[in-house]
Amino acid sequence: MANGIYVALSGAVAQSQALDVVSNNVANASTSGYRAVRVTFGEALTKAKGMDQRFAVTQGTVVDATQGTLVQTGNPLDVALQGDGYFGVNAPQGVRWTRAGELRVAADGRLVNADGLEVRGAGGKPIAVPPDAAEITIGADGAVSAGDTQLGKMELARFDPKSMAREGATLYRATAAPVAGAPEVVAGALESSNINVVRGMVDLIRVSRTFEALHRAIETYKEIDQRTAREIGGPK
Amino acid sequence: MIRSLSTAATGMEAQEKRLDVTANNIANVSTNGFKKNRAEFEDLMYQTYTTPGAATGANTRTPTGLQVGMGVRVVATQRMHTQGDIQQTGNSLDLAIEGNGFFPINLPSGEVAYTRDGAFKLDAEGKIVNANGYALASDITVPANAQTVAIGADGTVTASVAGEKEPVSLGKIELVTFANPAGLVARGKNLLQETASSGTPIQEAPGQNGIGTLAQGSLEGSNVKVVEEMIDLISGQRAYEVNARVVKAADEMLQQSANLR
Numbered sequence: 001m002a003n004g005i006y007v008a009l010s011g012a013v014a015q016s017q018a019l020d021v022v023s024n025n026v027a028n029a030s031t032s033g034y035r036a037v038r039v040t041f042g043e044a045l046t047k048a049k050g051m052d053q054r055f056a057v058t059q060g061t062v063v064d065a066t067q068g069t070l071v072q073t074g075n076p077l078d079v080a081l082q083g084d085g086y087f088g089v090n091a092p093q094g095v096r097w098t099r100a101g102e103l104r105v106a107a108d109g110r111l112v113n114a115d116g117l118e119v120r121g122a123g124g125k126p127i128a129v130p131p132d133a134a135e136i137t138i139g140a141d142g143a144v145s146a147g148d149t150q151l152g153k154m155e156l157a158r159f160d161p162k163s164m165a166r167e168g169a170t171l172y173r174a175t176a177a178p179v180a181g182a183p184e185v186v187a188g189a190l191e192s193s194n195i196n197v198v199r200g201m202v203d204l205i206r207v208s209r210t211f212e213a214l215h216r217a218i219e220t221y222k223e224i225d226q227r228t229a230r231e232i233g234g235p236k
Numbered sequence: 237m238i239r240s241l242s243t244a245a246t247g248m249e250a251q252e253k254r255l256d257v258t259a260n261n262i263a264n265v266s267t268n269g270f271k272k273n274r275a276e277f278e279d280l281m282y283q284t285y286t287t288p289g290a291a292t293g294a295n296t297r298t299p300t301g302l303q304v305g306m307g308v309r310v311v312a313t314q315r316m317h318t319q320g321d322i323q324q325t326g327n328s329l330d331l332a333i334e335g336n337g338f339f340p341i342n343l344p345s346g347e348v349a350y351t352r353d354g355a356f357k358l359d360a361e362g363k364i365v366n367a368n369g370y371a372l373a374s375d376i377t378v379p380a381n382a383q384t385v386a387i388g389a390d391g392t393v394t395a396s397v398a399g400e401k402e403p404v405s406l407g408k409i410e411l412v413t414f415a416n417p418a419g420l421v422a423r424g425k426n427l428l429q430e431t432a433s434s435g436t437p438i439q440e441a442p443g444q445n446g447i448g449t450l451a452q453g454s455l456e457g458s459n460v461k462v463v464e465e466m467i468d469l470i471s472g473q474r475a476y477e478v479n480a481r482v483v484k485a486a487d488e489m490l491q492q493s494a495n496l497r
Contacts, residue, residue, distance in 0.1 A: 023240035023482045024305035027247030029475045031277035060300035107435035132445040168281035175289035208485045215492045
């Protein structure tokens, strides 16, 4: 049996995982604040009978931190972040970070995101909006004000993109301490997903063609094994 | 690959919902006081194979994790309470609210609903009612001998009656606001109702605390902008198409694997 069939198989498995990542990106083409996932491949080495064999593995997924396009919505409670970074929300499982800025005021006056998680103000405290507040404005530094009264300031932070673990609902969990700097807040706009549909399609073609090529290789190994069995093993 | 099939399906499903929302917005482009809706998306959970920062040795950590997402869902449809265009109609019972308030309307069931549609009329008894015949909660009756009805920016309703020198005061139209107007539930017929997430109605006279003033002889149109909806329609359709391509690619790849034997 030729061992190469397993090398081709490892590549095919890695490519099918890559397809899962590409399909998630494409599915989130309209999710505001979504950041594309890139998959990185690596090799795993085994020494078999003095001969090196390199297997392909998916090494990791990284967050593509490219800025998404800002779309003007005119809603004063929509915020987009310009530049790298996130704003904090208090999720039941602890502090989480996001760029999806579809904010609203809850019935009790707290500023919350689309999932109803409260937006973290200074020191992790919620930002309370009084019921009679006329017009709410959010400044570039994240300061939330009603008229001349400042109600609170959104907690903004920047992280190494590699230390952000995704949790769904456009939330991220930080696995390392924040780095210096903060993004700028643009009110009245939303950051669209940074998925480039063209790139998504190109990724799709590349994944499916590579997968096809690896299948050809598996097919070829299969034929070699078949011929070996037939021509050497069987009677003439 | 089976996962990418279902991931792409979530994408198609979410885009379909967005299209439904857009279609309803476009259908209501001429509805008085209509507020457009917007579908908001969020990604589903992730399958984590390796957490970023997991230890790989005594002093080493993985620089990146390995996480594969499960797709997307529509988390909410948000009603956008921006002001619609105000059109002059000249009809004395057409009222537009310039600000955040709503007109409270008494439903036949005894419940109260809220609307921005200010196209009011009179019923047989002279009561101010909406197009469906539901009375304005402020309960104002215009006498049969009234010649003209004047409604001030602050909501005071007066009528000039034949034989009277001074205009007769008929009452005051009050408005309500909510802490979270986007949390109101739409009931159709241009009516919204209170929910646990909208908060309780705060009643105010027009002009107080940013609740808005009334403009007589005007109507607030729909705040749907056709160009924006068309762009949404195009990008939604394209995104749907791209997700369909992913389904096709995953299907082809599965077929190749199936044909190996």
